[in-house]
Amino acid sequence: MGNVLAERLCKTRGQPENLVQSPTDTTLITEKQAVSVKFLAQLPHQNLTLNLALLYSNTVPTILKQSVKFKKEEQDRAARTHNFTAVFTELLIQPSSDEVQRLSAIGLENLSTESIRLSKPPQIKRKKLFYLSNYLFCGSSSRRRKIPLCPVHGGVCSSQNTFCIVDAKAVERLLVCLGNENAEVVEAALSTICTLLDDKLDVDKSVSMLSEANAVQHVLNVVKQHREEGLWQKSFWVIEKFLNKGGDKSASDISNDRVLPAILVSAFHHGAGNTRQMAEKILRHLNKMPNLYTSNYTM
Structure with a gap:
């Protein structure tokens, strides 16, 4: 059949x-x-x-x-x-x-x-527009209509018309896929999550949304469970975004992870060019760069 x-x-x-x-x-x-x-x-x-x-x-x-x-x-x-x-x-x-x-x-x-290309503010003719937080208000002050805007893309989004994975509630399911034992599944899911951290978007809001879904811990687990070069590159890229944009909580979650520094040092010594560079950036951010003449890192 x-x-x-x-x-x-x-x-x-x-x-x-x-x-x-x-x-x-x-x-x-x-x-x-x-x-x-x-x-x-x-x-x-x-x-x-x-x-x-x-x-x-x-x-x-x-x-x-x-x-x-x-x-x-x-x-x-x-x-x-x-x-x-x-x-x-x-x-x-x-x-x-x-x-x-x-x-x-x-x-x-x-x-x-x-x-990223499709999400745009609504085109409303001959009406005053008022922006407040993640909403757009149209009409006069006495008759305003509230239109929700996507917190990540900044426009009017839907899963059907703008292919928004936030509106489709796919983020949580993608994070679950990061726990898969198959590295190819994990890399595909992580690549999709990375689209929400594109520099053309409001990365601060994207990081905030992902933080609420505990994305940092999921990515840290990926680094610990897999050793593939491509996965490390994407994971380090996401971790760096969270260090720069995620505030004190994200920085604390990352810096307090006891296994991450050793993995970063290994990538710094043995990884390919891009992986090595990203590992170095994170180590410097965490103030845990290794002594180049030893395999130890500073505490």
Whole structure:
């Protein structure tokens, strides 16, 4: 059953000779991808037999691999129509394989990157606008309408229209994925979280939001549990952001971690260029740079 279903669902690309036909073909292919991903989110969680059949036949990863890139206008439109942000968020916690979680996180990363461009204040004509905290008020002082603004992107956000992973409540689920034993799943989830710390955004507010979700401890655990170079680079980058923007509590959580300094020293001595540089920055910030002639670090 799983193989038959996989064959029907995953034929999202035509044969080479068919790919030369008009833009209509591209739209149809994208729609097939969208319907396939939407199907995954609607699978009954309790139907263990069906879900196992799909996973063992590699159906779910195959569908997601066809659907994690969102660059063209047609793909953006399909992502909005079928609310891919919500779909990928749901797939993060459904009983699934590591590959499904990894690809779902990659899909969310690509979408979240687009949010930086798409999130904008509302365009309201011939009305006075008043900004206060994370809200925008429009109209006269006697008749103001409150419009909530995204604390991270600063505009009017939604999971469907601007692919906002904050609005989709994906952040908590991504942080849970950081506890996965599979380093590829962890790196994909961490990369998605990093999109919320882009310099084009209000990083102070992003750090504050992530701090409330205890993100620092999750990232510190990643550094302790994994030794992959790419994961260390991303983790150190996030830690540095929290040291610079997270205030006293974040600095205290990081500096009081007893294992981190030794890991940073190891990365400083043996890591690649970028990893070494980031480890050095954090060690200097913590005033725990090692003596270059020994393996010890200052207390």
